[in-house]
Amino acid sequence: MIGYYQSTSGQTSCDIADIGYYVDQTGQSSQTQCPTSTTTIATGSTSSLQCLSDHDGDQTVDALDDDDDNDGVDDINDLCPNGQSTLTSDNDGDGCDDSTEDADDDNDGVLDGDDDLPLDSTESLDTDGDGTGNNADTDDDGDSVLDSEDTFPLDETESVDTDGDGVGNNADTDDDGDGVIDTEDVFPLDATETLDTDNDGTGDNADADDDGDGVIDTEDAFPLDATETTDTDNDGTGDNADADDDGDGVIDTEDAFPLDATETTDTDNDGTGDNADADDDGDDVEDTLDAFPLDSAESVDLDGDGIGSNADTDDDGDGVDDSEDAFPEDATEWEDANGDGLGDNKEPLSSFERAQQEPVMPLLGFAVVIGIMIMLYRVQPPGRSEKKESHDTNLEKE
DSSP, rough: OOTOOOOOOOOOOOOOTTTTEEEOOOOOOOOEOOOTEEOSSSSBSSSGGGGGEEETTSSSOOOSSTTTTOOSGGGGGSSSSTSSSOOEEEETOSOOOTTOSSSTTTTTOGGGOOOTTTTOOTTOTTTTOOOOOOOSSTTTOOSSSGGGGGGSTTOOOOOOTTOOOEEEEEEEOTTTTTSSSSSOOOTTTTTTTOTTOOOSOTTTTOSSTTTTTSSSSGSSSSSTOOOOOOTTTOSSSSSTOOOTTTSSOOGGGGSSSSSSTTTTOOOOOOOOTTTOSTTTTTTSSSSGGGGSTTTTTTTOTTTTSSTTTTTOSSOSSSSSOOOGGSSSTTTTOOOTTTTTSSSSTSSSHHHHHHHHOHHHHHHHHHHHHHHHHHHHHHHHHHHHHHHHHHHHHHHOOO
């Protein structure tokens, strides 16, 4: 009968096929062994079809074997249930030989080829290659900035991203994202500031005195120029550089009021410009009554000759010096011979007064008469005249 065999001739009984063997014909003297890595469930198997998988050859079919490969790891936990029976190493205890069967030795879900720490299921990356996985490493990229303070914990070339644009400051040309490139930004990490005109460490936006000249910006015509604060004439040039601060056409060095466009001169130095001063020369004579409003030494010009009376030697211009003019301020008079206060031109002297004033004249007249008489006498003495008359008489008689 099948499933049995007689191993010796004349045997009165039959031998049942052993586990791992089968007898598929009657009258057989031997049993047939199942193919390698297969076995039968029980003895007396009658067909090769009863030879089932037995990976580890332990005479227990795999379907009934808790450890098919006999590697010491039950199939339920064995990722390589038909793997090697002898494992050189199995780091993760998954039943797969690390070197030949297991592609993920630590069974962390990262293939060994991609796993910096293939034997540590808690680690797969070691960014800085320091032997400590990133999970345990407090400075993954080894840039000396703790991961908790590092915006780019896996990039050793970056640690900060001031403007949060995803580009680290080292590579970012505008770290604070204020539109001014870092090379031109005094405050490359402060988006609210770009300039510090006075280099005091406070940006111009926050600084009340940008140029540090001591004048707050709201009162400074040139808040970014420490050499200027005022532009009196609003010509765009600060007073310090402007040769004519008030823009009145008179340069400051010649302008008594360089910051007042309505004034340039202060003749009497009383602090009030001539335009506003009613008495420019300060001689106590108002300009409207002063012939010389800019000359404190003069106020009158009687003869209108352009020379003030104080300097004029002939105030009334009558041709007689004031020192000899009884009426220096009256061009029609210059003498008052009788001292009556009235000029001789209006009140002529009587003959007597004239003689009194000029006694020499009558004497001269008298001397002239006497001289004439003497001359006549000499021409015709008295006796001679009588003789001539007698002679003339005698001639008439004859």
